Amino acid sequence: MFAEIDGSPIIACVIAESASGRWYANVSVQTQTVAKKCTLKLGTQLELTGVLHEAELAYETFVCSMHGGAGDVGRFAVPQHYRAASVRTILTDLANAAGEQLSPDIDTGLLNQQVDVFTVMKLSVGSMLALLAQKLGKRWRFRRDGSLWLGDETWQPYQGVCQVALRSPLETMVELITDLDSSLIEPGCTFEGRKVTHVDHRFQDGVLRSRAFMEA
Amino acid sequence: MSVFAEALQQFVHSTRAASLYQGAFPGKVQTQNTDGTVDVQPDDARLPSMQRVPVRWGTTGVVVKLGSGARAVVQFENGDPSSPIVTNWEAAGCDEVRLGATSEAGTEVTEKAVTGTAYRAAEKQLHNDVAAQLTAAAAQCTALQVVFDALSAIGIPPAVGVAFTAMGTALSQAASQLTSFESTAAGQADYLSTRVRVK
Numbered sequence: 001m002f003a004e005i006d007g008s009p010i011i012a013c014v015i016a017e018s019a020s021g022r023w024y025a026n027v028s029v030q031t032q033t034v035a036k037k038c039t040l041k042l043g044t045q046l047e048l049t050g051v052l053h054e055a056e057l058a059y060e061t062f063v064c065s066m067h068g069g070a071g072d073v074g075r076f077a078v079p080q081h082y083r084a085a086s087v088r089t090i091l092t093d094l095a096n097a098a099g100e101q102l103s104p105d106i107d108t109g110l111l112n113q114q115v116d117v118f119t120v121m122k123l124s125v126g127s128m129l130a131l132l133a134q135k136l137g138k139r140w141r142f143r144r145d146g147s148l149w150l151g152d153e154t155w156q157p158y159q160g161v162c163q164v165a166l167r168s169p170l171e172t173m174v175e176l177i178t179d180l181d182s183s184l185i186e187p188g189c190t191f192e193g194r195k196v197t198h199v200d201h202r203f204q205d206g207v208l209r210s211r212a213f214m215e216a
Numbered sequence: 217m218s219v220f221a222e223a224l225q226q227f228v229h230s231t232r233a234a235s236l237y238q239g240a241f242p243g244k245v246q247t248q249n250t251d252g253t254v255d256v257q258p259d260d261a262r263l264p265s266m267q268r269v270p271v272r273w274g275t276t277g278v279v280v281k282l283g284s285g286a287r288a289v290v291q292f293e294n295g296d297p298s299s300p301i302v303t304n305w306e307a308a309g310c311d312e313v314r315l316g317a318t319s320e321a322g323t324e325v326t327e328k329a330v331t332g333t334a335y336r337a338a339e340k341q342l343h344n345d346v347a348a349q350l351t352a353a354a355a356q357c358t359a360l361q362v363v364f365d366a367l368s369a370i371g372i373p374p375a376v377g378v379a380f381t382a383m384g385t386a387l388s389q390a391a392s393q394l395t396s397f398e399s400t401a402a403g404q405a406d407y408l409s410t411r412v413r414v415k
Contacts, residue, residue, distance in 0.1 A: 018226075021226045021230075022226070074229075079261075079262060079263055079264035080264050081264045081265065081266040081267060081300075083267060083268060115298065116298065117298045117299070117300065118297055118298050119263070119264065119266065119292070119297045119298070119300050120264070120297070121233075121236060121237070121262045121263055121264075121297075122261065122262035122263075123229075123233045123236065123262070124229050124233070126226065126229060126230070127229050127230050127232070127233030127234075128233070130230040130233065130234075131230075131233060131234065131237070131297050132297075135296070135297065135298055
């Protein structure tokens with residue numbers, strides 16, 4: 001199976017994608033040649049562009065931790081009291097403080113929406129994004145291309161080719177073995193009519209298993 | 217960091233951020249705007265300078281004219297970053313307080329405003345007039361008590377005279393209390409100041 005990060009073959013990896021926030025990946029490689037801004041590819045359909053967070057030697061392999069985005073939403077936001085500001089203004093300021101780029105998929109109507117009052121404290125940009133999204137009744141997360149997205153879920157049915165390896169009603173979870181030339185399941189879609197809110201992808205020994213957690 | 221730890225960290229950060237908006241942040245008022253809102257600079261550097269923040273005076277019908285540098289507390293209603301308010305004022309920094317009575321619909325009543333001193337003078341006059349009337353009534357009771365004592369010889373029960381005695385004593389004491397109140401320092405001082413206007 002085709003699996004690499006910045007051109008280096010991947011031994012194994014775990015990817016966590018949540019409906020809100022940034023995705024996160026731990027990738028095991030033989031040699032550490034991963035750049036600060038890196039791209040993880042699994043098969044022909046999954047490509048994640050993000051930032052190398054840390055790399056450490058473990059069990060004779062390098063484990064690279066990367067997360068979604070181009071910068072770091074852990075950085076502090078610039079305190080600002082907004083009055084009659086557009087969502088675009090607030091969101092752009094937050095993105096700039098973290099070194100992030102807005103997704104072109106953000107609805108223009110939402111970006112032009114006016115916010116009467118919003119006070120940004122000197123907290124992490126990620127925390128402020130969560131509070132802004134909560135006020136607007138939206139979700140925010142990093143897309144797989146590393147851009148910052150805010151908006152409503154479309155809850156489109158998952159169309160990928162896969163086998164259900166396990167069903168866990170207790171966890172409202174299914175484990176899928178996905179055809180690698182097919183799209184991988186992600187938060188924001190539905191599977192068998194249920195809303196998917198979190199996905200863990202685990203790649204090892206040439207097999208990719210995806211655990212999709214859904215709303216009860 | 218494990219993917220679990222990352223998720224936990226994101227959760228903790230967002231929860232902590234939300235809880236910070238539940239806090240109370242002392243600060244200094246920079247400007248009071250004509251619409252009653254204020255521009256305020258919180259002491260905590262994590263907060264920005266904030267403009268046109270609504271004020272909660274703590275009671276209805278109050279209008280306060282602030283001096284520069286008045287100190288208060290910035291809070292966020294329901295911990296919402298879009299609902300900042302200023303409240304909990306320190307005593308210093310207030311130039312004028314107006315107590316404005318309002319109707320249920322919120323419209324100010326139109327009675328003429330009087331200053332505290334004028335109101336106080338009118339009330340003192342009223343007290344003195346009432347005390348004089350009470351004293352006169354007490355004297356009447358004493359006179360009636362004498363009459364009924366004399367009439368006891370023809371069978372009027374002595375209890376009637378006793379009752380008038382008690383009534384006269386009570387009226388006399390009430391008059392004395394009003395007079396005493398108006399003549400002591402407490403009575404002179406413990407009232408609305410000249411800086412308060414009653415509408």
